[in-house]
Amino acid sequence: MADRGGSRVDEARNRSAAVTAARRTVVIGAGVIGLAAAHALRRRGREVVVIDQGEPGAACSAGNAGWITPSISAPIPAPGLTWTSIKWMLSSDSPLYIAPSAALGQARWLWRFWRHCNAADFERGLHAVASLNERAIRLFDELEREGLSFELHRDGLLFVFREERYMETVRREFDHYRRYGYQVPKALGAAELRTMEPNLADEVHSGFLVAEEYHVRPETLTAGYLDQLIKSGVAVRGGTAVTGFVVADGKAMVVKTAAGDEPADEVLVAAGAWSGRVVEHLGARLPVQAGKGYSVTIAGRGDMLRRPVYLGEAKIGSSPFAGGVRFAGTMELSGINTELDRRRIEAIRRGIARYLKPPVGPNEGVEWVGMRPLTPDGLPMLGRIPGIANGYIATGHAMLGVTMAPVTGETMADLMTGRLDEAALLPFAPGRFRW
Ligand SMILES: Cc1cc2nc3c(=O)[nH]c(=O)nc-3n(C[C@H](O)[C@H](O)[C@H](O)COP(=O)(O)OP(=O)(O)OC[C@H]3O[C@@H](n4cnc5c(N)ncnc54)[C@H](O)[C@@H]3O)c2cc1C
Secondary structure, eight states: OOOSSSSHHHHHHHHHHHHHSEEEEEOOOOOOHHHHHHHHHHHHHEEEEESSSSTTTTTTSSSSSOEOOOGOOOOOOOOOOHHHHHTTTTTTSSEEEOHHHHHTTTHHHHHHHHHHHHHHHHHHHHHHHHHHHHHHHHHHHHHHHHTTOOOOOOOOOEEEOOHHHHHHHHHHHHGGGGGGGGOOOOOOHHHHHHHHHHTTOOOOOEEEEEEEEOOEEEHHHHHHHHHHHTTTTTTOSSSOOOEEEEEEEEEEEEEEEEEEEESSSEEEEOOOGGGHHHHTTEEEEEEEEEEEEEEEEEEEGGGGOOEEETTTTTEEEEETTTTTTEEEEEESSSSSSSHHHHOHHHHHHHHHHBBSSOOOTOSSSSSEEEEEEEEETTHHHHOTTTTTTEEEEOOOOOOTTTTHHHHHHHHHHHHHHHHSSSGGGGGGGGGGOOO
């Protein structure tokens, strides 16, 4: 909890008076967002400490599909989703599952989420995220040039479908992205698809390729960031939960952890789905929920696919990596927990069998669950924590945390070092929620 007073505050005040050039930033959370922000802050001359309650990089940023896809910038709350999601509540293997047991506890959040399922909010949100993402791909090229070591592929993203009509609906959604440098992709037939991906099942008849997109193996991206951070003198403290703050004069002076106190000139909360809980210690209330997703990674089957493929109607993403392939999907609102629901994993396995051959065995692969940080309007929260002059937050990236990690890192570092005005981030302002 926040405590107010005592010698630690005086100590921190003296320290912060002495430190002008190298301000000490404490980043809370070593997922891809916290690490990318730490990287960008360090490059701007900040003294940076990164603290994580677990193993750095091991939470949601580990087992995801690793797509770098600015062309999927649309917020999750979309027109028409209200009734679909209520219907899906009844089925534990639907693409979006709201656990009835958790629905009561999340009623307020869900109500806000459903209220954003309208065309105006959807268009506004898409524009805000797509604009921020205009340099997302370029920043991955820059990371590579800079010498960060991670597995990066530039093979595009192939969408495949069993129903041509549905394919057309999804393909037409690319109209939204014309102003961000994309074309509506050309429709592909069965023969063209098979030349590209020989292992597609016979029932897959149509699709399209978005050639611009990249993908990474996400574990290698976080490992690359960590490596670079440590080389540049950043202290990374894993296994160290943040338990509170010392706040004085509206500023967070000390970050309290299970392993002792960390003096801070400024703090950045990038604690993923846990971010709401962390900012409560600062007296702020921000609506961050978990959107659980699952994946299965099969080693030795990397040749199953040549490029990332979206299995359309099943809403499953797949990514081939060096020496393996990963299938990922589903969105489950069941509160903040990492319990693995077997029914969700089985739904992914059944989905794969409908699009690809030969089948994946029932026990094949490593199963994983992760919590995407979600906000009720589907947009990230990037900015100052209400009521804390030197406190910032970067979270709520939902299905786009990997795509948006470098752009978020750069944006937050610019904001925190005075190179970017808060007004430029209005759609993402944490204070937009009256909670
Ligand atoms: C199935 C699935 C597939 C996905 N596919 C993609 C994809 O293809 N492309 C894409 O762009 N995105 C994808 N995502 C989304 C992406 O994984 C997330 O948006 C991203 O990983 C969120 O990163 P983060 O750093 O905010 O959170 P996390 O990686 O969860 O990191 C938060 C960190 O904060 C730490 N923490 C929490 N509380 C405390 C505390 N009190 N003290 C100290 N530390 C604390 C945690 O231990 C954790 O390490 C996918 C997600 C899922 C689930």
